[in-house]
Amino acid sequence: MSINLDRLKGLFKEINAINDDSFGEGMSRLAYTPQDKAARELFIKRCKEAGLSVRVDAIGNIFARREGNEPNLPAIAFGSHLDTVINGGQFDGILGVLGGLEVICSLNDENIKTKHPLELIVFECEESSRFNIATLGSKVMCGKLGYEKLKEVKDFRSQEIGEIFGEFGIDIKRIEEAKNLEPNYKSFFEIHIEQGPLLDNEKIQIGVVSAIAAPHRFSVRVIGQPQHSGTTAMKYRNDALCAAAEIILAVEKIAKDNAQNSVVATTGNCSVKPGVMNVVPGETTLLVDLRGINLQTREEAYEQILAEISRVEKERVVKCEIKQLAFDTPCKLNDRLINLIASETKVLNLSHEIMPSGAGHDAMHMAEICPTAMIFIPSKNGISHNPAEFSKWDDIEKGVELLRNVILKEAE
Numbered sequence: 001m002s003i004n005l006d007r008l009k010g011l012f013k014e015i016n017a018i019n020d021d022s023f024g025e026g027m028s029r030l031a032y033t034p035q036d037k038a039a040r041e042l043f044i045k046r047c048k049e050a051g052l053s054v055r056v057d058a059i060g061n062i063f064a065r066r067e068g069n070e071p072n073l074p075a076i077a078f079g080s081h082l083d084t085v086i087n088g089g090q091f092d093g094i095l096g097v098l099g100g101l102e103v104i105c106s107l108n109d110e111n112i113k114t115k116h117p118l119e120l121i122v123f124e125c126e127e128s129s130r131f132n133i134a135t136l137g138s139k140v141m142c143g144k145l146g147y148e149k150l151k152e153v154k155d156f157r158s159q160e161i162g163e164i165f166g167e168f169g170i171d172i173k174r175i176e177e178a179k180n181l182e183p184n185y186k187s188f189f190e191i192h193i194e195q196g197p198l199l200d201n202e203k204i205q206i207g208v209v210s211a212i213a214a215p216h217r218f219s220v221r222v223i224g225q226p227q228h229s230g231t232t233a234m235k236y237r238n239d240a241l242c243a244a245a246e247i248i249l250a251v252e253k254i255a256k257d258n259a260q261n262s263v264v265a266t267t268g269n270c271s272v273k274p275g276v277m278n279v280v281p282g283e284t285t286l287l288v289d290l291r292g293i294n295l296q297t298r299e300e301a302y303e304q305i306l307a308e309i310s311r312v313e314k315e316r317v318v319k320c321e322i323k324q325l326a327f328d329t330p331c332k333l334n335d336r337l338i339n340l341i342a343s344e345t346k347v348l349n350l351s352h353e354i355m356p357s358g359a360g361h362d363a364m365h366m367a368e369i370c371p372t373a374m375i376f377i378p379s380k381n382g383i384s385h386n387p388a389e390f391s392k393w394d395d396i397e398k399g400v401e402l403l404r405n406v407i408l409k410e411a412e
């Protein structure tokens with residue numbers, strides 16, 4: 001191995017020592033907090049010690065650059081995030097940042113100069129835990145989010161985003177200066193824990209991500225008739241909850257029927273009115289999250305769900321109102337880079353699987369501005385966003401070594 005696992009472990013240890021313990025168990029390093037600031041400052045210090053020049057953009061993304069022999073060539077970029085959810089784990093995000101820094105340190109060790117420049121990126125505020133907005137830093141960088149949409153946002157404690165940014169040294173009126181649709185990158189790589197059970201269950205060392213799933217979210221309001229639970233015979237009822245129950249099971253069945261297209265669907269919430277024991281439910285609202293890696297097959301599943309909803313409406317004489325909540329486009333990653341990573345796993349004698357990502361990542365926005373790929377390593381039992389999140393150091397070492405080889409191939 002060319003990378004130094006002890007040095008990498010040391011980096012994990014010192015960054016993960018920076019934590020807001022007031023939340024209790026696990027890692028709680030929320031974006032734009034004093035803990036986030038301290039972790040970023042330490043990371044920048046380590047980058048400078050490794051000889052990198054550091055730039056921070058107007059939304060707080062960090063770019064640490066190692067110059068190439070031909071500085072005008074497009075850079076090879078790689079990175080991830082340092083912020084965490086509340087009560088999260090020690091590996092989500094930080095792996096891609098510190099793994100990237102270790103790749104650079106290992107090149108320094110061996111005095112390897114690359115032809116292309118290298119750029120290590122820390123995307124700010126990847127997790128949605130603070131503002132209910134995920135991948136905030138990369139969205140602003142990739143031009144998908146700006147001042148108008150953000151200015152009214154508050155965090156989960158109802159603090160204004162402008163005030164939070166101000167305390168962090170960011171001027172909310174100027175965040176769009178971070179927009180960079182032509183970053184002069186040849187490619188972008190993100191190594192991340194899988195956050196799902198496939199690699200661990202199948203004992204596969206590396207996941208090469210083919211595509212990143214995106215959600216279509218909607219609510220279904222089922223309107224029936226609230227009636228006396230004692231005096232209304234069964235045949236006279238229009239029970240909104242029973243109708244909703246059929247819809248919930250239909251959503252599950254349709255997702256299972258479309259599993260070959262990596263479709264998943266979840267009814268994550270169900271509210272019932274009036275919600276008392278002695279009244280037949282008059283109204284029920286479901287929140288449905290439907291995901292897929294291919295827009296067409298995901299929307300085919302959506303059409304099947306709509307057909308089932310119509311059937312339930314007719315059979316149970318209820319009315320269903322559907323409200324669209326989110327419609328994101330799945331992202332296909334770059335075939336050339338997928339093939340490059342897959343062939344480098346063979347060089348290192350690692351088993352791999354080409355697989356989709358069910359979770360969103362900064363890479364899905366980067367994919368719109370430059371060729372992008374992702375490497376997954378196993379998550380024990382697929383657990384993530386949880387203090388029990390765990391990946392073996394052996395898997396981390398192999399994943400980061402693979403990242404190094406891929407970067408070197410790209411950078412010559």
Ligand SMILES: [Zn+2]
Pocket residue numbers: 081092093126192
């Ligand atoms: Zn992450």
